[in-house]
Amino acid sequence: MHVLLVEDNRFVADSLRRGLARYGYRVTWVATGRDALAAPVTDLVLLDLGLPDIDGLDVCRELRARGDVPIVILSGRGSETEKVVGLELGADDYLVKPFLTRELIARMRAVLRRGPTGPACRPFPHRDTYGRLSVDRRAHRAFLDDVEVPLNPKEFARAGPRRAALARRAR
Known part of the structure; x- marks a missing residue:
C-alpha cells in the first residue's frame, strides 16, 4: 500500500x-x-x-x-x-x-x-490464498480465515518458504 x-x-x-x-x-x-x-x-x-x-x-x-x-x-x-x-x-x-x-x-x-x-x-491482487491461509505479499500481512495473524517482519520473511506447509496445516 x-x-x-x-x-x-x-x-x-x-x-x-x-x-x-x-x-x-x-x-x-x-x-x-x-x-x-x-x-x-x-x-x-x-x-x-x-x-x-x-x-x-x-x-x-x-x-x-x-x-x-x-x-x-x-x-x-x-x-x-x-x-x-x-x-x-x-x-x-x-x-x-x-x-x-x-x-x-x-x-x-x-x-x-x-x-x-x-x-x-478493491480486489486483493497481491494476496495469495492457500486454503484457509491468505498472504498479502505487498503489505506483509497474513490472514487465517480472514482474520489477521500478527507477524513481525522477520516472522513474515521466515514464513515465506513454508507458506504451503502452513496452508496444509490450516486445512
Missing part, C-alpha cells in the same frame, strides 16, 4: 517512514502543501496541519474535492474545534501528536475498511 506523508518536520517524517515501512507500507514523503497537491494519487494520505506554505486544512479540503482518497490528519493541534474542523473539511480521522505507530496503523486500517470506494474494498 502506498501512503503519502505530508510532514514538514524531517525528524518526525523519518520516524514515521521507518515505522510504516516495518508494517509493509510504501511511503512518499513531501514537506509542503504545494508538493502534497502536486503528488501522484496514493492509497492514503497522512497530513500534518502545520505546513510552511499552505495550511493543512486547506490541503485537506483540496484533496477531498479531488476525490475519495482516505485522509488521516496528524497534528499537534488537539483542541476540539481543530478536530471538528478537520473532520468536517473531509478528513477521515484525526490523530493528535505525539502518538504511537501501532495506533496510527490501527487507525489507517480502520479508515481503509470504512469507505465503499476506498482501497480496502
Whole structure:
C-alpha cells in the first residue's frame, strides 16, 4: 500500500517512514502543501496541519474535492474545534501528536475498511490464498480465515518458504 506523508518536520517524517515501512507500507514523503497537491494519487494520505506554505486544512479540503482518497490528519493541534474542523473539511480521522505507530496503523486500517470506494474494498491482487491461509505479499500481512495473524517482519520473511506447509496445516 502506498501512503503519502505530508510532514514538514524531517525528524518526525523519518520516524514515521521507518515505522510504516516495518508494517509493509510504501511511503512518499513531501514537506509542503504545494508538493502534497502536486503528488501522484496514493492509497492514503497522512497530513500534518502545520505546513510552511499552505495550511493543512486547506490541503485537506483540496484533496477531498479531488476525490475519495482516505485522509488521516496528524497534528499537534488537539483542541476540539481543530478536530471538528478537520473532520468536517473531509478528513477521515484525526490523530493528535505525539502518538504511537501501532495506533496510527490501527487507525489507517480502520479508515481503509470504512469507505465503499476506498482501497480496502478493491480486489486483493497481491494476496495469495492457500486454503484457509491468505498472504498479502505487498503489505506483509497474513490472514487465517480472514482474520489477521500478527507477524513481525522477520516472522513474515521466515514464513515465506513454508507458506504451503502452513496452508496444509490450516486445512
